[in-house]
Amino acid sequence: MTSDDPQDFAAEARRFLDTHARKAPDRATVAWGEGDDSMAYFSSLPPEEEAEHVRRARAWQRVRHENGFGWITGPPEYGGRGLTPVHELLYASVESEYDVPDTGVLGVVGLGMIGPTILAHAQPHIKERWLPAMYRGDAIACQLFSEPGAGSDLASVATRAVREGEEWVLNGQKVWTSVAHHSQIGLALTRTNPDAPKHRGITAFLVPMDAPGVEVRPLRQMTGGTDFNEVFLTDVRIPDDHRLGEVDGGWTVALTTLMNERDTVGSEGAGPVAAALSPDHLSALMRATWTWDDRALRARLAELLVDAMATRYLNTRAQRTLRAGTAPGPERSVAKLMYGQNLTRAAHFVSECLGPRIIADTGRWGTYSWAELLLATPALRILGGTEEIMKNILAERVLGLPKEARA
Amino acid sequence: MITDDSGLKELRSSVREFMEAKSPEEAVRKLMESEPRFDPEVWAQASDQLRLPGLAIPEEYGGDGFGLVELGVVLEEMGRALFCAPFFSTVLLAAQALLASGDRDACARHLPGIAAGRTTATLAVAEDDGSWDPALITVRARSDGDGGWRLTGRKCFVIDGTTADLVLVVARTVAGPSLFAVDRSATGLSAEPLPTLDATRAMARLTFDAVPAVLVGTDGAGGRVMARVLDMASVGLAAEQAGGARRCLEMSAEYARTRHQFGRPIGSFQAVKHKCADMLVQVELAEAASREAALLAAEGSADFPVASAVAHAICSKAYMVAAMENIQVHGGIGFTWEHPAHLYFRRAKSSQLLFGGPAIYHERLLDRLGI
Numbered sequence: 001m002t003s004d005d006p007q008d009f010a011a012e013a014r015r016f017l018d019t020h021a022r023k024a025p026d027r028a029t030v031a032w033g034e035g036d037d038s039m040a041y042f043s044s045l046p047p048e049e050e051a052e053h054v055r056r057a058r059a060w061q062r063v064r065h066e067n068g069f070g071w072i073t074g075p076p077e078y079g080g081r082g083l084t085p086v087h088e089l090l091y092a093s094v095e096s097e098y099d100v101p102d103t104g105v106l107g108v109v110g111l112g113m114i115g116p117t118i119l120a121h122a123q124p125h126i127k128e129r130w131l132p133a134m135y136r137g138d139a140i141a142c143q144l145f146s147e148p149g150a151g152s153d154l155a156s157v158a159t160r161a162v163r164e165g166e167e168w169v170l171n172g173q174k175v176w177t178s179v180a181h182h183s184q185i186g187l188a189l190t191r192t193n194p195d196a197p198k199h200r201g202i203t204a205f206l207v208p209m210d211a212p213g214v215e216v217r218p219l220r221q222m223t224g225g226t227d228f229n230e231v232f233l234t235d236v237r238i239p240d241d242h243r244l245g246e247v248d249g250g251w252t253v254a255l256t257t258l259m260n261e262r263d264t265v266g267s268e269g270a271g272p273v274a275a276a277l278s279p280d281h282l283s284a285l286m287r288a289t290w291t292w293d294d295r296a297l298r299a300r301l302a303e304l305l306v307d308a309m310a311t312r313y314l315n316t317r318a319q320r321t322l323r324a325g326t327a328p329g330p331e332r333s334v335a336k337l338m339y340g341q342n343l344t345r346a347a348h349f350v351s352e353c354l355g356p357r358i359i360a361d362t363g364r365w366g367t368y369s370w371a372e373l374l375l376a377t378p379a380l381r382i383l384g385g386t387e388e389i390m391k392n393i394l395a396e397r398v399l400g401l402p403k404e405a406r407a
Numbered sequence: 408m409i410t411d412d413s414g415l416k417e418l419r420s421s422v423r424e425f426m427e428a429k430s431p432e433e434a435v436r437k438l439m440e441s442e443p444r445f446d447p448e449v450w451a452q453a454s455d456q457l458r459l460p461g462l463a464i465p466e467e468y469g470g471d472g473f474g475l476v477e478l479g480v481v482l483e484e485m486g487r488a489l490f491c492a493p494f495f496s497t498v499l500l501a502a503q504a505l506l507a508s509g510d511r512d513a514c515a516r517h518l519p520g521i522a523a524g525r526t527t528a529t530l531a532v533a534e535d536d537g538s539w540d541p542a543l544i545t546v547r548a549r550s551d552g553d554g555g556w557r558l559t560g561r562k563c564f565v566i567d568g569t570t571a572d573l574v575l576v577v578a579r580t581v582a583g584p585s586l587f588a589v590d591r592s593a594t595g596l597s598a599e600p601l602p603t604l605d606a607t608r609a610m611a612r613l614t615f616d617a618v619p620a621v622l623v624g625t626d627g628a629g630g631r632v633m634a635r636v637l638d639m640a641s642v643g644l645a646a647e648q649a650g651g652a653r654r655c656l657e658m659s660a661e662y663a664r665t666r667h668q669f670g671r672p673i674g675s676f677q678a679v680k681h682k683c684a685d686m687l688v689q690v691e692l693a694e695a696a697s698r699e700a701a702l703l704a705a706e707g708s709a710d711f712p713v714a715s716a717v718a719h720a721i722c723s724k725a726y727m728v729a730a731m732e733n734i735q736v737h738g739g740i741g742f743t744w745e746h747p748a749h750l751y752f753r754r755a756k757s758s759q760l761l762f763g764g765p766a767i768y769h770e771r772l773l774d775r776l777g778i
Contacts, residue, residue, distance in 0.1 A: 283778040292778070302769030305776070306720040310692040313699035313714070324412060334691045391684035392677070399660040399683055401674035 009087050013094045016067045021098040030275075032284045037369045041273050041343075041376035044225040054140075054182050056101040061137030071111070071135035078119070078131040086323050103137075105179050110134055110141035114187050116260045118206070121244035121253050126206065130185060143257065144174040144188035144207060144231055152389045154189070155198045155251060159233060161190035161205065168205065168243070170213075170236040176383075180216045180229040183209045187257065188233070193248050202250035206242045207233070223375045261384060276346040276373060277308040288366070289353045297353060304345050311338040330398045337390050340380035347374040419480050425457055426488035432747055438491040439606040439750075443570045445492045453492065454524020460498055461522030465506075468518035475639065475701035479646035483694075486647030487654045489607045489750055493527040496566040499643035500636060501528030504575045507635035508586050508624030517573055517588070529571035531562035531613055532633060539637060539762055541577070541584040541630035546615060548578040548587060548622075556580075556587060556622055558615040564761075568611025569598040575623065576615070582627030587620035594618070605757035607750065637762060638715040642704060645697035645715075645722035648758050652693055652722070655729035655751050656686045659736040673736075682736060686729050693718075693725035716772035723759040723768070730755035 045053060064070045065079065072088040074080020081087070115134055118127060133139040150156045159172025170190055180186065186207045193201030207214065213236035218226040245253040275281040282301060286292040318331035350370050351358045361368035381387045395401040429449045438444055453459045463478045464470025478498070485494060502521050505514050520526030532539055534546065546560030558578050568574070574589045574596070589596060595616040603610050624632060660683055663674030673679050700714035708714075730752040734741035741748040762768065 279776045279778060283776070286778070298773060298778075299766070299769055301778070302720070302772050306717055306724075306769075306772065307692070309713070309717045310696040310721040313717070314692060314695040317695045317699060326412070329691075330687070331691060331695070334688050337688060338692070388677075388681070391681045394687055395674070395680040395684040398687060399656075399663075399674075401660065401663055401680050401683060402672045404675050404677060404680075 004083060004087075006086065006090055009083070010090050010094055013069065013091050016069065017095060017098045017100075020063055020067070021100045024097060024099040030278075030280045030284045032288055033365045037366045039273065039276070039369050039371075039373040040223075040225075041373055042221065042223055042225050042227045042379075044223065044372065053102070054105050057103045057105050058137040058140075060101040061103050061106055061135070065136045070137075071115070071131075074115070074119070074131070074135060078127055079135050086325075089319055089322065105182055106134075106137060106140055109143050109178060110139070110183075113257045113260045114141040114143060114185075117187060117204075117244065117253060117257045120256050121204070122206065123241055126241060130206070133184075139184040140179055140182045142177050142180045142183040142186045142209075142231075144177060144180075144186040144233075145254065145257075146176045147173060148175055152386055154254065155202065157189045157191055157202060159188065159190045160194075161192050161203055161238075163192075163240075164237075166240050168203075168238045168240065170205065170207070170233045170238060172233050174231040174233070175219070176228050177216075177231050178228045180209070180231050181218060185209060186214075186231065187244070187253075189250050189254055192250075196248060199251045201248055202254070203247050204244040204250035204253035205238050206244060207236065207238060208242075211236050211238070213237070222378070223372060273343070273373060276343055276350065277305075279305055282346075282350070285350060285353055285366070289355075289357075291353045297349070300349055300352075304342065304349055307338060308342045308346070311335050311342060314338070330394055333390060333394055336384065337387060337394075340377075340387065343373070343380055344377040347377045350374075415477070415480055418477060419484060421457065422459075422481050422484040423487075425453065426484055426490055429453075430488045430490045435489050435491055435607060435750065442600070444567075444607070444609040445570075450492050450527075451524060453494075459494065460524045463498065464502055464518050464522040468514050468522060470518065470522040475642055475704040476698075478643060479698060479701040482643050482646035483650030483653070483697075486650030486754075489651070489754060491607050493529070493567040493570060495608075495640075495643065495647070496529040496571060497521055497527045499640040500530035500566065501571070501573065501575050503636045503639045504530050504586060504632055505623065507632045507639075508628070510624040513588060513621070513623045520572075526572045527567065527570060528573035528575065529565055529567050530636065531565045531568065531574055531576045533564045534561060535563050537564055537760075537763065539633065539767075541633055544577055544579050544584045544629070546576065546578040548580045548585060548620065550580075551619070556620045557617040558587060558589065558620045559617055560615055562613045562615070563601070563610075565598075565611045565613050567609050568613050569600050569609065574613065576613075576620065577629045577633060578615075578620070580626055584629030584633070585626050586623040586629050586632050588623050589615075589618055589620045593620075603757065605750075605753040607754060608757060638712050639704065641715050641719035641762065641768075642697060642700045644758055644761065645693070645700065645718040648722035648726040648755070649690070649693040649697045651751055651754055651758075652686075652690045652726040652729040655726075655733040655748075656683070656690050658748070659683055659686060659729075659733045662737055679736060682732050686732050689721075689725035689728050693722040696721045713772070713775045716768060716775050719762070720765070720768050720772060723765070726751075726755040727759055 043050060061070060068081055069091055071080040072083050072091055073085055076082045111134060118130055130139060134141060145154060147157050147159060149158055159170060161168045161170050186209055188205050188207045189202055190205060191201055192203040213234040215232040217230045219228050219230055220226050291297050314331050314335050318328040321328045351374055354367055357367040358370055396403055438446060458471060459481055461470035463473050466472040502518060505517055521528055546558055546562060548556045548558050551557050558576060572591045576587045576589055577584050578587055595618040597614045598611045601610045601612055663679050663683055664672055666673050696718040700718040703711040703714045734748045734752060737748055740746055
């Protein structure tokens with residue numbers, strides 16, 4: 001039996017999860033010295049393990065889909081459940097109590113951002129072709145937005161698309177493309193009118209990643225791993241029905257994508273990284289490193305926890321607002337900004353508790369492993385919009401300050 | 408509890424309207440230099456028309472039975488307007504101490520007058536060093552052998568201490584710190600106003616010379632009462648701070664939009680813009696933390712003491728940042744006596760340190776977390 005009532009829905013989710021998954025172990029208790037001490041924020045798996053990780057993600061998404069939880073807010077004609085964001089939040093909160101495969105490779109960009117964009121802007125047969133496949137876990141999508149010359153200033157994309165009859169020919173280079181190496185489709189922003197003002201000469205296309213001329217080259221980031229890619233587009237031919245939105249109307253499409261950017265960066269950060277902002281874990285670390293009575297470190301810990309917990313309250317309240325049916329204010333942007341800073345400060349705080357044990361691996365549990373998080377933190381103040389751009393947006397959109405003179 | 412947003416919105420707009428009418432900047436400036444530091448007529452209106460003093464006092468004691476969520480809304484508005492009135496001392500300190508004592512007779516004796524706005528009250532805890540540590544209480548209470556008590560010693564930083572009708576005092580008996588009630592007119596009690604950094608909040612030194620007092624609650628339970636009052640009052644203070652910080656942000660944003668230099672509004676310069684964005688981040692965190700803590704208090708959550716400590720810390724910092732940067736955004740004009748920026752700066756610093764300041768509240772958070 002299914003019902004839209006939130007309580008019935010949560011109960012249904014629980015029944016589904018009880019059947020298909022195991023309860024997660026209690027994450028609140030800290031067993032110092034036991035278990036996996038990995039502090040990886042980005043994936044650092046060898047290729048064959050990563051392939052297995054992706055396979056498991058796809059398989060779990062399929063199980064969700066078959067049981068009505070694959071696309072909770074999506075319209076039924078494309079395999080969605082037709083419910084509200086509140087139901088989606090509810091499901092996420094119930095699922096977090098269970099030990100299920102991490103589906104970030106599908107969810108963060110594809111299901112969270114590209115799916116809603118296709119739904120809003122694609123032709124019906126394109127929606128039918130891709131949306132059910134994406135939410136069933138068959139198709140992974142990536143975002144072909146940034147370029148070497150268009151980072152914060154995204155509207156200066158230079159990848160060209162030139163019309164030839166019923167087709168478009170794409171040429172250019174994209175960069176920082178997460179999950180491109182696993183993707184079946186990408187959403188590309190291209191320049192179709194170089195003479196128009198930059199926001200008005202952009203067109204968006206869905207690019208099948210197996211089309212001739214699409215080449216994905218992994219980028220190695222400063223952590224040593226390869227989570228994102230460069231994507232080269234050389235004479236890639238795309239049928240006109242793969243265009244999203246109007247010709248030269250791609251900026252509107254891009255805004256849909258960016259507005260659907262989930263607060264994955266601002267949220268608590270599932271998995272091992274949550275330990276970095278956990279009072280219990282940090283206190284256990286201070287005891288293990290004999291620093292618990294260091295007054296300077298205690299003051300820094302308190303300052304860090306104040307910010308981390310206030311950020312958590314901000315997220316809680318944004319969710320409550322959403323549940324009450326009101327549009328949240330700037331809470332999620334602020335939370336994202338704070339999350340990057342909090343995790344950065346946490347990594348440096350921990351490093352100072354550890355001392356030399358984080359600069360050379362002595363083999364001791366829970367020490368050198370923090371280097372992975374430390375090296376990942378600079379990205380958190382850049383990805384999804386740099387801190388500086390986020391501040392411009394807050395000041396201009398929330399406080400109404402005037403824009404700067406822009407080229 | 409007023410659970411729906413529209414109820415809280417209504418409360419907020421009626422309090423804001425009242426503050427705009429009764430506590431504009433000119434009124435605040437006038438009261439800052441008057442004795443008493445509040446307008447008894449406006450206090451009577453706040454009590455009679457808006458029933459503010461009784462808002463969070465239980466119905467059995469003549470109040471309206473709401474809690475910290477509703478009080479928080481009122482305090483945000485009061486903080487925004489720098490409202491000069493014995494509200495914090497009476498409602499957040501004294502009434503909370505009475506309720507925390509569990510002494511039903513004392514509550515029945517004093518709370519109805521407080522709820523009706525007839526009685527103003529305060530709580531005297533800190534002494535010359537300003538500490539809220541129960542171990543450092545030196546004022547002595549001696550039994551007079553007749554069921555009564557006599558207090559001797561000195562209290563400092565007592566908010567509205569020269570005007571409060573009822574003074575609750577934490578004094579030491581052989582059983583430890585304990586709570587006592589003292590009447591304003593009791594023999595042997597003298598009050599001397601202190602010059603204050605923040606003139607919108609009056610403070611006094613009280614000297615007790617064998618002053619007759621009534622024990623409130625259990626002999627020796629004063630430490631527990633202080634901890635509870637500190638948790639509740641910190642959240643009230645946090646709401647005031649969040650309201651003041653929001654006002655500083657609004658002043659800065661308004662000025663940055665309209666003040667021109669180099670032929671452009673100064674808010675179009677990224678250095679100024681980012682300063683304002685940093686203030687916004689602080690204000691959003693402050694509001695979220697103080698409102699969430701109030702909600703956890705209303706729900707009786709076990710997480711409340713931690714949330715209270717977080718709210719106190721983040722709101723203290725946010726208000727200080729907002730008040731300082733507000734002056735910076737305004738430049739020279741922000742440093743003048745005529746501009747209200749310094750009034751907020753003074754309130755921000757004085758609120759940050761009222762219960763001991765960062766070193767104390769950081770340790771208090773770690774203590775609440777068991778670290």
